Amino acid sequence: MHTFILRRLGAVVPVLLAVSVLVFLMSHLTPGDPATIMLGENASAADVVRLRHELGLDRPLAVQYGRYIAGVIRGDLGRSIRSGRPVALEIWDRFPPTLQLTLAAMAIAAVAGVLLGALAATSRTAAADAFLMSTSLLGISMPSFWLGLLLILLFGLVLHWFPIAGGGDWRALVLPAVTLGAQATAVLARLTRASLLEVLPSDFVRTARAKGVAGTRVLFRHALRNALIPVVTVMGLQFGALLGGAVIVESVFARSGLGRFAVAAVQSRDFPVIQGIVLFAAAVYALVNLSVDVAYLALDPRITYDQ
Amino acid sequence: MTRRATGRLRRIRPGLWAGLVLSSLFIAVALAAPWIAPHDPVTPVIEAVLQPPSQIHPFGTDELGRDVLSRVIYGSRLSLEVGVVAVGIAATIGTAGGLAAGFYGGTWDAAVMRATDVLLAFPGILLAIAIVATLGPNLANVIIAVGIGAIPVYTRTVRGSTLSVRRMEYVEAARAAGATTGRLMMRHVLRNIAAPIVILATLGVGVNILIAAGLSYVGLGAQPPTPEWGAMLSGARQYLRDAWWTAVFPGLAITVTVVGMNLLGDGLRDLLDPRLRL
Numbered sequence: 371m372h373t374f375i376l377r378r379l380g381a382v383v384p385v386l387l388a389v390s391v392l393v394f395l396m397s398h399l400t401p402g403d404p405a406t407i408m409l410g411e412n413a414s415a416a417d418v419v420r421l422r423h424e425l426g427l428d429r430p431l432a433v434q435y436g437r438y439i440a441g442v443i444r445g446d447l448g449r450s451i452r453s454g455r456p457v458a459l460e461i462w463d464r465f466p467p468t469l470q471l472t473l474a475a476m477a478i479a480a481v482a483g484v485l486l487g488a489l490a491a492t493s494r495t496a497a498a499d500a501f502l503m504s505t506s507l508l509g510i511s512m513p514s515f516w517l518g519l520l521l522i523l524l525f526g527l528v529l530h531w532f533p534i535a536g537g538g539d540w541r542a543l544v545l546p547a548v549t550l551g552a553q554a555t556a557v558l559a560r561l562t563r564a565s566l567l568e569v570l571p572s573d574f575v576r577t578a579r580a581k582g583v584a585g586t587r588v589l590f591r592h593a594l595r596n597a598l599i600p601v602v603t604v605m606g607l608q609f610g611a612l613l614g615g616a617v618i619v620e621s622v623f624a625r626s627g628l629g630r631f632a633v634a635a636v637q638s639r640d641f642p643v644i645q646g647i648v649l650f651a652a653a654v655y656a657l658v659n660l661s662v663d664v665a666y667l668a669l670d671p672r673i674t675y676d677q
Numbered sequence: 678m679t680r681r682a683t684g685r686l687r688r689i690r691p692g693l694w695a696g697l698v699l700s701s702l703f704i705a706v707a708l709a710a711p712w713i714a715p716h717d718p719v720t721p722v723i724e725a726v727l728q729p730p731s732q733i734h735p736f737g738t739d740e741l742g743r744d745v746l747s748r749v750i751y752g753s754r755l756s757l758e759v760g761v762v763a764v765g766i767a768a769t770i771g772t773a774g775g776l777a778a779g780f781y782g783g784t785w786d787a788a789v790m791r792a793t794d795v796l797l798a799f800p801g802i803l804l805a806i807a808i809v810a811t812l813g814p815n816l817a818n819v820i821i822a823v824g825i826g827a828i829p830v831y832t833r834t835v836r837g838s839t840l841s842v843r844r845m846e847y848v849e850a851a852r853a854a855g856a857t858t859g860r861l862m863m864r865h866v867l868r869n870i871a872a873p874i875v876i877l878a879t880l881g882v883g884v885n886i887l888i889a890a891g892l893s894y895v896g897l898g899a900q901p902p903t904p905e906w907g908a909m910l911s912g913a914r915q916y917l918r919d920a921w922w923t924a925v926f927p928g929l930a931i932t933v934t935v936v937g938m939n940l941l942g943d944g945l946r947d948l949l950d951p952r953l954r955l
Contacts, residue, residue, distance in 0.1 A: 385795055388791075389795060389798050396810065399811050401813065507943075508932070511883060511936040512931075513931050513932070513935075516931060519917060614803045615801055622914070632806060644806075652800065
């Protein structure tokens, strides 16, 4: 188990290093000189030269990357051009609301997706299955920002059940989390259904039924537990989609968070901030996927990684 | 035809048909936009600001008095362009990479798959955002960004299919008959793994339209006054209370279009390659 985790970590590190090279190159691949972009069109030539020197842009690329990655390892992601504050602090301040939103959406998607998928797979009538599957098709095809606007219109402006923007207590989290989680719910519902339909006809399910285990118990303890293995993989991947989707949902609901911060940074060409957010998100995503692999061990006793 | 086969055909038919109809409609509207749009999609009309749906403006007008129906019709052109070009970029590069990885193996395989791993390490749309940040926020760069982000799906699928086809007897036979490597790859391998690529491309059009519209919504893609569906919704947010129509119709257009492409892709998958799990 420990060797497995170490081995997986060993595979993650080179990928993250490659990501860091790409992220580092971002500000160099952009058309135009970063120092000129940061200072604006009207900056004097002397100012540009000074900033280039301050940023180390007059050194060889490899030296610049070496300094960059050494800083990253120490937790130094540079300073925001707009606010002048360290990027790491800026990210740290804005990560909690984004994490909260992503986890809430993941929880909704996991519970609702698995339940709807199980319901569709076990529904006695073709109409019920068709209805659930059409709903999930709609969930996959609907843009999150439109769903968000419709929810704001209905539950915020017409019914006044939930606040329509900003942060605050749990009520402010409901609409954004539903909006962000809708697509993942649909994906997981489809997958759970397909996976259950494969598992339900197998011998061990029939045996459980034959020995008199109650219907729901067969479903949840015997069939679903086996059907969930591919679902858990996709949950890991969906977490990445949710983390990225927060960019849009935070904008729809005017919530503060990393996503909205990223959009503002792109618009103001605040490269250290964009670079920091992308690198941070990739690291979080890698850790989540690693945890998913470890979670397999608990779900499927047949898998032993140590062999 | 066996009873089981007719049963399967009957089951897949409605979805595939609906998908065909919706996507043909989408393409037809996009191509015919200049002739079927009742009003100018861009020029502001001060005296017609935020009018509710009526006979003259079936979808109402927006905050600058422009006809929402005409803007939705013109928006289909941009979405079609986004979908097709981004899929073209992703499918071409992804297929070439996957084919090379699966066919040559060894160093090629390792290099292509590690590059794919790096692309997959960016969560969700953050890769697209990083690319847009580098190239600059506009619709053309969004298309490139979305296309690059979609490459790994093709690489992985094509590599897998190539690996299973490469050792087949007819490929060996063609090789023994003296076919060149290029001919083997294009004629014997690629043709036989075309089905999953076609399915991925069809489903990809819908996904890419969604991502690109999302980037335009947050202001990183199409800029005003371009009649792009995501950008239109972005403008509609602040008038939601008084002018629901500005938010409802562009979103409906995206949803119907993507539902159509997804139905088409799912239908094609059931028809061409039922074992493919996407």
